Amino acid sequence: KLPIKIAPSILSADFAKLGEEIKDVEVGGADYIHVDVMDGHFVPNITIGPLIVGAIRPMTELPLDVHLMIENPDVYIPEFVKQGADIVTVHQEVCPHLHRTIYLIKEHGAKAGVVLNPATPISAIQHIIEDIDMVLLMTVNPGFGGQAFIHNVVPKIRELRKQLDERGLTQVEIEVDGGINPETAKLVIEAGANVLVAGNAIYNQQDRKQAIAAIRG
Ligand code: DX5
Ligand code: ZN
DSSP states (O other): OOOOEEEEBGGGSOGGGHHHHHHHHHHTTOSOEEEEEEBSSSSSOBOOOHHHHHHHGGGOSSOEEEEEEOSSHHHHHHHHHHTTOSEEEEEGGGOTTHHHHHHHHHHTTOEEEEEEOTTSOGGGGTTTGGGOSEEEEESSOTTOSSOOOOGGGHHHHHHHHHHHHHTTOTTOEEEEESSOOHHHHHHHHHHTOOEEEESHHHHTSSOHHHHHHHHHO
16 A cells, blocks of 8 residues: 655745745655646646746755646646656646657656546546556646535545556555645545645645644544
């Protein structure tokens, strides 16, 4: 069984003191730093580019888990990895040549993952699942922090973990993102997720160490 990992999303951090905000969760027991990249096209919000990834890279020893919510990710993947992304996830919904995109990430030296929106079925990744390190199942519609957890994704997590186990792909991480708090964390862990992203539930708390521990359960 894979260890439970907590990935605070810096989208909910104070951007005026991003370095401190990252150190705070690292000291507080975080496993990854989750970086939400949005382009104003695939999702209705604009956030972080490769420049910020490069700026935060020296601030932490933790792997940077870069979630690309952008169209044409192939154009930007080399620069995100060069700036320090350790894990790059791309949305199935914007990758007509998903196999090519996955290998582009790997060739540049990062771990590769595929993200599925709540409405995208897991059958969409059936034929590339052996090529990836991680599947990120969105538990909100991507675009903003602080949205409500979509409960219908829980059976999808369970089904994916079952399929991975049946195929002997026990090392593939299932990450969940959106509306994770100590209550919803229990549901997703029970269903088979092992990497939990949390923005508001960590950065809106004074004590980040306690917030991380509460999500880990
Ligand atoms: C949503 C982002 C999430 C978001 C999570 O589009 O991908 O990573 O920051 O924030 P919370 O945990 O507040 O839902
Ligand atoms: Zn995210």
